[in-house]
Amino acid sequence: MAKQEKKSSGTPVAIIVGVLVLVVFGGFLFYRSSSTPSRGNTNVASNGTPIPRPTINPNAPAGATPPTSVGAPNAAVTVEEFADFQCGSCAASYPVLKDLIRTYSGNPNFRFVFRNFPLQMHDKAYDAAVAAEAAGLQNPAKVWLMHEQLFTNQQTWAVNPNYRELWNEYAQKIGLDVERFKADMSGMVAKSRVDQDLARGRAIGISSTPTVIVNGRMIPYTEVTAAGMRRIVDTELQAAAAPQQQTAPANR
């Protein structure tokens, strides 16, 4: 009888320990399988060849024309970003893409295009995109300065009910005519440009921001790092230069 009781009291403890071991062991295996490779060289295979990425719909609408861009329209490498000024990840990626523009803006084969893709869940994102476009309407060079103001001050205006007053301050700070900025924000031209960018993004199938596209191929967000983007652009530049190098001797 005593032996039976002893056996009975040992059973639940054995079950508890067994479950604990199973959960810890199973959790460890799951952790190992879930751990993604580092955000390093994931765009290039071990043999150095680029890994194919999903390509975008070539028949998608062009978006705002002319786009907010840096570089020649016929550049061999085009980086296109779809962003939302109220998205934290877009603000986090802003220095990365700003650095990319600064690094390659002198290269005739490089082009950067910015597209507005305000997400509906962000209540001020559409107006922020219109504000950026309004700055661009007044002076195309100022659009980048307004981008900087909107991204770097995102935490301030996104939670401020008087956010439009803050944007007016940003406009003044970057040297815009504030009254014209307000008028352009109310007008249809800036809104139409945002709508055209949105239409392009939807046709392409953008589902999150920031989405970066290099020469028609979507780049995973995990690769949108300073080193990752430079590596991708360098690879594309080399690929663009390779046919020219091959044909050059034949032309001689």
Next chain:
Amino acid sequence: MSDAKEHIEPARGRWIPFAAAFVAIAGLLDAVYLTIKHYTAEPVPCSLIEGCETVLTSAYAEFAGIPTAAYGALAYFVAFSLAILAAYGNRLTWKLFGVHVVIMVLVTCWLLYLQAYVINAFCQFCLISALTTFLLFILFIISKVTRSSV
């Protein structure tokens, strides 16, 4: 007489702590999954449909540097252990189970409030966890209402 009752009724009411242990296992697996996701998650972009990413990357995803889900995993393991011990006749552990589950329900209500009104996003795995906690509470209530001699 009382000895006979003790001998018969535990078998009749044992399904409740066994069921509670089963539910606690489900909650434990869910919480372990969320804990692992917390440590392996890459930075996430802003999605058209917000959900788990928003919740799991919010300021409330951690408490004192430890993932909130890890506290959940510990709570479910304790609930499971107490339920199993109760299923094998330890009445005290079932009372402790009741106290433990009431605390879990209170914490769950607070987490649901955070998702609904502070983070403004719901994570389906967090909702599954809430469901399992409420199921544990319901099982405990059933045991009291039916006066099951757990």
